[in-house]
Amino acid sequence: MRKLLAAALISLLPFGATAQTLSEDEIKELALEAILENPQIIMEAIAILEGQRNEAQAAAQAEVLLRQRDFLENDPNAPFVGNAEGSTVVVEFFDYNCPYCKRAAGDVKALLEADEDVRVVYREWPILGEGSVFAARAALAARAQDKYEEMHWGLMEMRGRAEEASVLVLARSVGLDMDRLVADMQGEEVNDHIANSLQLAQSLGFTGTPAFVIGDALVPGAVPLSDLQGYIADARAKE
Structure with a gap:
């Protein structure tokens, strides 16, 4: 300016x-x-400043991604679905009460069905209220009973908001031991996962859900299956 x-x-x-x-x-x-x-001076100056800010933000995000990539893709405290040995990793940040996450869930499921060489790592990032936090804790606690995937898809397909009552109904329907589930929901692994998801999302510049990390790409928002496949193709081309 x-x-x-x-x-x-x-x-x-x-x-x-x-x-x-x-x-x-x-x-x-x-x-x-x-x-x-x-008067165009002001608009031109704003455009220049916006461009400089975007460039600086992109550089900072790229640096964070470089430092955190191994943790993002291989955190043993993060659940995943798909091929455990998949060559391409998709990291998804989501909230069970986010309608866009529910929309994206169908595309993620279709992606897994169409591509056997993909592993989707889930980062539970409950940002839409107490119901979201309860749902995330329940899903993460279900890992101890090998029921995470069933809880995850059940919560994504749930009609209406995920709240304590509806989450517990789902937990019973998938056969979880309820006493153990409630106890495990307060465990350190659950606390650590949610805290790390918040820190990672903020450091990567994500402001809402869903958000994906695919290779070097940071992808905010729900994107169609074709776009997810395009980002995966780009990531594989750089391997």
């Missing part, structure tokens, strides 16, 4: 005058005159 404004100010300087010979009030008056005569 300074360069644009400086150029406009120079064009308005009286003959023989320089910025050093003008008072502060005179410079301010010229700046205002330059903006009034060339």
Whole structure:
């Protein structure tokens, strides 16, 4: 913005005058005159600043991804579905009460059915209220009884909001030991997973769910199956 404004100010300087010979009030008056005569200066400056900010943010996110990639893809405290030895890893941050996550769940399921070389790592990121937190804790606790995947798909397919009562009904329907589930929901592994998901999401610049990490790509929002497959193809091309 300074360069644009400086150029406009120079064009308005009286003959023989320089910025050093003008008072502060005179410079301010010229700046205002330059903006009034060339209002596009403001829009151009905003565009430049926005571009610089986006570039800086992208660079910071890329650095975080480089540092955290192994943890994102191989955290032993993160559940996954698909091929345990899959060459391509898709990391998904989600909330069970997010309608866009529910929409994306169908595409993720279709992706797993169509591609046997994909592993989807789940980051439970409950950001939409107490019901979301309860659902995430229940799903993560179900791992101890080998029922995570059943709970996950059941919660994604649930009509209405996931709240304590509806989550417990689902847990019973999939055959979970309820006393053990309730106890395990407060375990350190559950606490650590949710805390790490929050830290990772914030450091990667995600502001909502769903959000995906596929190779070097950070993908916010629900994207169609074809886009997911495109990001996977790009990731494989760089291997």
